Amino acid sequence: MPQQPKYQRRKEDRPQEIADAAFEAFAENGYAATRIDDVARRAGISKGLTYLYYKTKEELFKAVVKNVVIRRVDALIVDVETSALSSEEFIRGPLLDFMKKVPGSPVAIVIRLLISEGPRHPDLVEYYYENVVARGLGAIRGFLERGVERGEFRREALELQPHQFLAPMMLSMIWRLIFTDKPLDTDNLMETQLDMLLTHLRA
Amino acid sequence: MPQQPKYQRRKEDRPQEIADAAFEAFAENGYAATRIDDVARRAGISKGLTYLYYKTKEELFKAVVKNVVIRRVDALIVDVETSALSSEEFIRGPLLDFMKKVPGSPVAIVIRLLISEGPRHPDLVEYYYENVVARGLGAIRGFLERGVERGEFRREALELQPHQFLAPMMLSMIWRLIFTDKPLDTDNLMETQLDMLLTHLRA
DNA sequence: TATTACTGACTAACAAGTCAGCAATATCGC
DNA sequence: GCGATATTGCTGACTTGTTAGTCAGTAATA
Numbered sequence: 435m436p437q438q439p440k441y442q443r444r445k446e447d448r449p450q451e452i453a454d455a456a457f458e459a460f461a462e463n464g465y466a467a468t469r470i471d472d473v474a475r476r477a478g479i480s481k482g483l484t485y486l487y488y489k490t491k492e493e494l495f496k497a498v499v500k501n502v503v504i505r506r507v508d509a510l511i512v513d514v515e516t517s518a519l520s521s522e523e524f525i526r527g528p529l530l531d532f533m534k535k536v537p538g539s540p541v542a543i544v545i546r547l548l549i550s551e552g553p554r555h556p557d558l559v560e561y562y563y564e565n566v567v568a569r570g571l572g573a574i575r576g577f578l579e580r581g582v583e584r585g586e587f588r589r590e591a592l593e594l595q596p597h598q599f600l601a602p603m604m605l606s607m608i609w610r611l612i613f614t615d616k617p618l619d620t621d622n623l624m625e626t627q628l629d630m631l632l633t634h635l636r637a
Numbered sequence: 638m639p640q641q642p643k644y645q646r647r648k649e650d651r652p653q654e655i656a657d658a659a660f661e662a663f664a665e666n667g668y669a670a671t672r673i674d675d676v677a678r679r680a681g682i683s684k685g686l687t688y689l690y691y692k693t694k695e696e697l698f699k700a701v702v703k704n705v706v707i708r709r710v711d712a713l714i715v716d717v718e719t720s721a722l723s724s725e726e727f728i729r730g731p732l733l734d735f736m737k738k739v740p741g742s743p744v745a746i747v748i749r750l751l752i753s754e755g756p757r758h759p760d761l762v763e764y765y766y767e768n769v770v771a772r773g774l775g776a777i778r779g780f781l782e783r784g785v786e787r788g789e790f791r792r793e794a795l796e797l798q799p800h801q802f803l804a805p806m807m808l809s810m811i812w813r814l815i816f817t818d819k820p821l822d823t824d825n826l827m828e829t830q831l832d833m834l835l836t837h838l839r840a
Numbered sequence: 841t842a843t844t845a846c847t848g849a850c851t852a853a854c855a856a857g858t859c860a861g862c863a864a865t866a867t868c869g870c
Numbered sequence: 871g872c873g874a875t876a877t878t879g880c881t882g883a884c885t886t887g888t889t890a891g892t893c894a895g896t897a898a899t900a
Contacts (some may be wrong), residue, residue: 440881443865443879469854471856479881481881482858482881483880483881485857485858486880496780504822546753549752550667551817553667583881595821597805604811605804606807608748612762616766621796623801626801626837629837631831631833633836639845642844643847643898644845648844648845674890684847685847688891
C-alpha cells in the first residue's frame with residue numbers, strides 16, 4: 435500500500451505561496467488580527483515553516499506589500515506610459531480604464547494596510563511612495579507636458595496637480611473599503627471628472 | 638498632616654475623560670495596538686475603572702467613534718445648511734472652508750479607524766453612514782436643488798453626484814494619513830475642483 | 841457607620857516565535 | 871539499478887510574552 439507522503443519539499447515555491455496566503459489573510463482581517471497560524475493553514479503548511487522563510491510577522495507583512503506592488507501596479511503604469519493616442523483619446527481610453535480598475539484591485543487592499551499600519555512602518559510607506567505614487571504622478575505630469583507641446587492643452591495645464599485626476603478614484607476606493615455594500619456610481623464620478631478636466635485644460 | 642487624597646470620586650466626568658483618552662490613544666496607535674492600560678494611564682485612573690464604565694474594549698471603541706462624530710461633525714454640517722449666500726458665494730466661502738478643515742480634524746482619525754476596523758463592526762459603519770455621510774451628501778444635494786430653483790445652476794446640476802465635490806477632500810485626507818510629511822497643495826486641489834464644478838454647473 | 845467609586849494584583853487566553861525530531865529527497869557505494 | 875546514509879525541508883508541541891478582563895479589598899464620600 436503506497437502511502438501518500440505527508441508533505442512534499444518545495445523550497446522554491448514556498449515563499450510565494452506563503453506571501454499569497456498572507457495577502458488573503460491580511461485583506462480579510464487586517465494585519466494585527468491575522469494569526470501566522472492562519473496564514474500557514476491557508477498555505478497548507480505548518481506554522482513553523484513560515485518562520486523558515488520569513489523571520490518575523492513584520493517581515494512577512496513587508497514582503498506582502500512589496501509583492502503586490504511589484505506584481506500588479508507596475509504593469510498598469512507602464513501601460514499608461516506607452517501610448518500613441520491623442521491626449522483626449524488617451525484620457526477617455528486607457529486612463530479611464532486604469533482608474534476604473536484600481537478600486538477593486540489588490541491595490542485597494544494595500545492602501546487599507548498602509549492606512550492602518552503605515553505609521554508603524556515608515557520605510558514601507560517610503561517604498562510605496564517611490565515605487566507607486568511618485569511614478570504614477572510623474573506619468574500623468576509627463577502626459578500633461580506632452581499635451582501642451584502638441585498644442586492640445588493650454589499652457590496652464592502645466593500647473594495642474596496630477597492628483598486632480600485621481601481624486602474620484604481615491605474616493606471610490608475608500609467608499610468601497612468602508613461601505614462595501616452601499617452603491618455608488620463610481621464610473622459616472624470618474625467620467626464627469628475627466629469631462630471637467632478636459633474642458634479646463636483644452637487649448 | 639492633611640494627606641492629599643489618593644484619588645477623587647468623579648463618577649460624572651469619568652466616561653467622557655476615558656473616551657477622550659481613548660481617542661488620543663487610538664489616534665496614535667490604532668485600535669488593536671492600543672492597550673486599555675494605556676488609555677487608563679492617560680485618563681489618570683486605574684485599568685479596572687475603565688471596565689466599570691465600558692464593559693469591553695470594543696464598547697469603548699464604539700463610544701469613542703460616536704462621541705467624536707456627534708461632538709464635532711454635527712456642528713460643521715449645520716453650518717452648511719443655514720446660509721443665505723448665493724450659490725457661488727456659498728461654494729467659495731463656507732463649503733471651501735469646511736473642506737479645508739476636515740482633513741486635519743478628528744474626522745480624519747475616525748475615517749482611519751473605520752477603514753481598518755470597520756469590517757469587524759458593521760453596526761458602527763452603519764451608524765457613521767447615517768449620521769455623517771448620508772446627511773452630508775443630503776445637504777449638498779439640497780444645495781444643488783436650491784441653486785437650480787434660483788436659476789443659478791442649469792437643470793443638469795440635479796444629476797451631479799454630491800461626491801464630486803468631496804473627492805479632493807477625501808484624497809487630501811488619505812494623503813495626510815499615509816504620507817504625513819510629504820507636501821501636497823490641498824488648498825489648490827480643492828479650489829480647482831470648485832472652479833471646475835462652477836463652470837460645469839452654471840446656468 | 842454605610843455606601844460605593846476606585847485600585848491593583850490576579851487569571852485566563854491567545855498568539856508570536858522556537859526547536860527537537862521526523863520524514864522526504866539527494867547522494868553515494870556497490 | 872538499489873539499498874544505505876547524509877542532508878535538510880518540514881512538523882507540531884512547547885515556551886514566552888502580552889493584554890483583555892476580573893474581583894477582593896480599600897479609601898473617599900454620603
